[in-house]
Amino acid sequence: MDLEKLLTDRLAPAFATVAGGPVDPVVRRSQRADFQSDAALALARRLGRPPRAIAGEVLERAELADLCSATEVSGPGFLNLTVADDALAGLVSALAADPRLGVPEAAAPETVVVDYSAPNVAKEMHVGHLPSTVIGDAAARLLEWLGHRVLRANHLGDWGTPFGMLIEHLADLGEAEAAQELSMGDLDSFYKAARVKFDADEAFRERARQRVVALQGGDATTLRLWRLLVEQSERYFLTVYDLLDVTLTERDFHGESSYNDLLGPVVEELDRLGLLRSSDGAACVFPPGSVGRDGEPLPLIVRKSDGGYGYPATDLAAIRHRTGTLGATRLLYVVGLPQRRHFEMVYAAAAQAGWLAPPARAEHVGFGSILGPDGRMLRSRAGESVKLVGLLEEAVARATALARERNPELDEGEAAEVGRAVGIGAIKYAGLSSDRHKDYVLDWERMLSLDGNTAPYLQYAYSRIRSIFRRAGVAARPEAGISLADPAERALAFELVGFGAVVGAVAENLEFHHLTGYLSRLAAAFSAFYERCPVLRADEPVRESRLVLCDLTARVLRQGLHLLGIRTPERL
């Protein structure tokens, strides 16, 4: 149980009595004491009483004796609370004995679909796919750890008109040759070669158009060639996920094509429900609340004038499938912010159709772009989007070189392993630690730095603690008495007992920068503690108590980083 919640539970009844109705005491960490509540100030006007008098009365009524060593009314009417050392020590001991580190399993587990990564078949994965893949995977890991049933959905772009040109190009190359090229992960040149022919050659364009018709008509040869494209691409994506320590597997590919059979029925049902209107020959839904700049309602095109279905219809079918067939109540879409309007409209239309009714809900977990050091969209020297594997390989190479430099004792294998953990961790952490609603700048120096809010900093803190235990040759005893005489021990204890609240909040808002911020505060509190407080050289019983603090810090860092998909090597 975290302290904010404990204190809130004690203050709330007292406030309610004084105010004659429910009041949120808004307890938060404070510079002046450990915690403070400013709720009396907000109440003063409503009750027509001085805030100091209200705060004083709340203090008289609240049962705080077992939790607080000091309480006071200060300034215009703040309530300052100092937590008693033995209460804090008790919470630390409870944490030490808790394999879940103060993070309870969800009281009401749900089925959650996490729609993420979703690259396009026969197209290279570029840096733009990084945030979706990394944030989505962290969401899946976190919600799973809380006991939810998580279904990962990799909504691959595996259907649509580009496949005419891609299949035609494949047929030109010959299957064996094409398979060879694709299996080497050279999706980029394959796609570009197809594109060049398509742009230059009218006869090729015509063949490509006929291929689309054949594909949609279920022509056996065409489908076989299409499947080859999909399978080779999937195999390649899996190698990228593997390098990135992302938990997506081949079972999680649910490409757009998997909804093909549902598209007709979905549009028919919309029609039956009276939700369809025709606009320029296309069948459209006009979801309430979606209007353009000119104030005109915006259409969501579910069937194009040529009879084809597109991206919106597929997403509607996917929602119906996810809530209706899979029984999901929480749908997460980890997709870039430019698609925000699309999802708003799709959710509104699905709600109108009854496919997205409470308790089921959908959330767009949007994110900004990755920028280069010049503050513009990250591009390669040739001005193209940056290949994701290229970026990951560079991260590993840089981190491996740094690892060798810092620790010449590492052998080849160890250096490679550390380089991988640190390089990949740094890339993932950089994305997770920035407010996802904003763009962020990819900065190698900062990302790989051992100082500051970075993965290497946390991994370093972790390995440092592990080395304490290697030297000690003992494990911490969770049942050891906890003493918090030094302010640095107290500060560390406060951070440790705050893990549960942070994880709980992030499970709701999926703003992982709150978790990274927490972990870096924890590591900083640990550093300050370790500088001031000798551990192995301390006398008993303080030594045992400090070993518990060390061990808990390592466990929380490890679990926190694990939820983010970042490894914690024992030595750096």
Ligand code: ARG
């Ligand atoms: N493949 C799409 C793209 O590259 C992203 C798909 C996101 N998921 C979804 N259900 N629409 O833009």
